[in-house]
Amino acid sequence: MRDKYEPKLLGEINVQINKELYSGYPYLSMAAHFSQAKEELEHAMKFYEFLNDRGAKVELQASAQPDTKFGSPITVFEQVLEHEIFVTTRIHLLYEIAVVEKDYPTQVFLQWFVNEQVEEEKHATEILEALKLGGESGSALIMMDKALGSR
Numbered sequence: 096m097r098d099k100y101e102p103k104l105l106g107e108i109n110v111q112i113n114k115e116l117y118s119g120y121p122y123l124s125m126a127a128h129f130s131q132a133k134e135e136l137e138h139a140m141k142f143y144e145f146l147n148d149r150g151a152k153v154e155l156q157a158s159a160q161p162d163t164k165f166g167s168p169i170t171v172f173e174q175v176l177e178h179e180i181f182v183t184t185r186i187h188l189l190y191e192i193a194v195v196e197k198d199y200p201t202q203v204f205l206q207w208f209v210n211e212q213v214e215e216e217k218h219a220t221e222i223l224e225a226l227k228l229g230g231e232s233g234s235a236l237i238m239m240d241k242a243l244g245s246r
């Protein structure tokens with residue numbers, strides 16, 4: 096290792112480290128979206144298979160175009176939490192209907208989703224709180240990336 100690095104170059108390389116870390120922000124947000132997207136597809140397939148198992152008709156419906164631009168990690172996870180709260184209200188609505196209709200198999204099936212939504216809201220809240228607490232600095236995001244990756 097050189098004793099004395101040329102100061103200007105050293106300064107610029109340190110700036111570059113910061114820039115590279117900054118470049119990681121949107122990718123980290125996207126990575127979270129991708130892993131979540133796979134989980135959501137599995138949720139959709141659970142409903143799909145449940146209807147199939149019961150001999151009921153699956154009707155795939157049109158879906159709105161999703162956003163293609165991502166905001167800061169905090170903004171992204173605020174949207175994630177808001178969306179999960181919406182999904183929870185949907186699951187609860189289904190459950191209410193199943194209770195009114197005395198559809199016991201659907202009630203049992205939906206219990207997994209009731210619990211899952213508790214986890215999903217908790218997960219999104221924890222990430223959001225950590226982002227608010229740790230800030231959106233490169234090092235805070237790297238630590239969070241590691242923590243999320245080990246789940």
Ligand code: FEO
Nearest residue numbers: 135138179182215
């Ligand atoms: Fe399938 Fe994130 O709710």
